[in-house]
Amino acid sequence: DTEVTQTPKHLVMxxxxxxxxxxxxxxxxxxxxxxxxKAKKPPxxxxxxxxxxxxxxxxxxxxxxPECPNSSLLNLHLHALQPEDSALYLCAxxxxxxxxxxxxxxxxxxxxxx
Amino acid sequence: xESVGLHLPTxxxxxxxxxxxxxxxxxxxxxxxxxxxxxxxxxPQFIIDIRSNMDKRQGQRVTVLLNKTVKHLSLxxxxxxxGDSAVYFCAEYGYNQGGKLIFGQGTELSVKP
Numbered sequence: 242d243t244e245v246t247q248t249p250k251h252l253v254m255x256x257x258x259x260x261x262x263x264x265x266x267x268x269x270x271x272x273x274x275x276x277x278x279k280a281k282k283p284p285x286x287x288x289x290x291x292x293x294x295x296x297x298x299x300x301x302x303x304x305x306x307p308e309c310p311n312s313s314l315l316n317l318h319l320h321a322l323q324p325e326d327s328a329l330y331l332c333a334x335x336x337x338x339x340x341x342x343x344x345x346x347x348x349x350x351x352x353x354x355x
Numbered sequence: 356x357e358s359v360g361l362h363l364p365t366x367x368x369x370x371x372x373x374x375x376x377x378x379x380x381x382x383x384x385x386x387x388x389x390x391x392x393x394x395x396x397x398x399p400q401f402i403i404d405i406r407s408n409m410d411k412r413q414g415q416r417v418t419v420l421l422n423k424t425v426k427h428l429s430l431x432x433x434x435x436x437x438g439d440s441a442v443y444f445c446a447e448y449g450y451n452q453g454g455k456l457i458f459g460q461g462t463e464l465s466v467k468p
Contacts, residue, residue: 245398281363283444283458284399297455331398341387341406341448344456346398 244268245347247332253353256322262350264315264332270345272296272338273315275307276331278349284331290315291338322354363442367465374432374466378445378459383426385447389456390419390430394441402430402443432464440466 245266254260264273272291276284289297290309304326306318315332329351333344368374380388386407391399405412405419405428412419418431428445445459 247398281442281461281463283461286455289455333398341404343389343401343404345401346391348396348398 245332245334245345247347247350251351255355259320262317262330265313266334270334270336272335274333275317278329278331324354327354363461363463365463368435370466370468372435374435376430376443376462378428380426380428380447382449385449387448388428389446391444392441435466437466437468
């Protein structure tokens, strides 16, 4: 079991739907991340939050909208997605952004866009 | 890590043998390195890390070696078991990379019983 919990595990949605992915950690970490991962590829960074503030946006299309309501929760709101957005979406957390420390990953949400 | 093309490199070993997974990293200013294991249907799991002021670090059945001269990182797994079958990613971190973790392309380890 991972210490980063992501829900739902699987999500199928149409291109006109609105849905949200959720991530929760109770390790007291102050940095949280969203990654996108295609099959047989490494994770690609999308967003970084530090102390509940957006720190990095890797030029992600606006149809992906992150939100960090508190230090334990991270959401990713989805709207008008495209078929190429089908992927595994991973959340991760780390103590903060100040130094050499590992990021801890959840098991992801497998997203399929019809 | 560096891109090595469209195909995921694969390493096939016999159960009980030692495995060595290699990674060439891209930034000479990177000062922290991590190995992750990703099993099918799961997220990357932290295995071991090493700072740039070290050249070797050992864990339980795993050893990471760092050669900064040639920007090379390796993961050695002793007495490989079927449960070690997974994709292994190296990742590098450096202060001049904006706090981002840069992942290598990954290697798929297959353990034959």
